[in-house]
Amino acid sequence: MVQVTHWQEANKPTEAAIRRLLSIEGLQAYAWSNGPGDVYGVHDHSYHKVIYVVEGSIAFILPDYDQRLQLVAGDRLELPPRVRHGAEVGPDGVACLEAHR
Numbered sequence: 001m002v003q004v005t006h007w008q009e010a011n012k013p014t015e016a017a018i019r020r021l022l023s024i025e026g027l028q029a030y031a032w033s034n035g036p037g038d039v040y041g042v043h044d045h046s047y048h049k050v051i052y053v054v055e056g057s058i059a060f061i062l063p064d065y066d067q068r069l070q071l072v073a074g075d076r077l078e079l080p081p082r083v084r085h086g087a088e089v090g091p092d093g094v095a096c097l098e099a100h101r
Helices: 015-024
Strands: 003-005 030-034 039-043 049-062 067-072 076-079 085-100
Touching: 015 049, 015 085, 030 049
Parallel strands: none
Antiparallel strands: 003 076, 030 085, 039 085, 049 067, 049 076, 049 085
């Protein structure tokens, strides 16, 4: 099941804080980023993705569910294997941490 969790901490999310959270789960993250307006076409993966937005924003499009999930700094996306998705980066770009289960 696709799940979005919004940042609940009082402090602004930082890369170090997010890496700690992922590490507690035994997940090792890698960083990626994109410029404003970049687009990923619809595709899927054979693995479970966990994505945290560190800075900026990105919208994930789930065509099979007719959903658009808008993520901002601190938001977490759980994306199960084989869920078709695309993405559109927001006007300030995006920096994310991603891990796979």
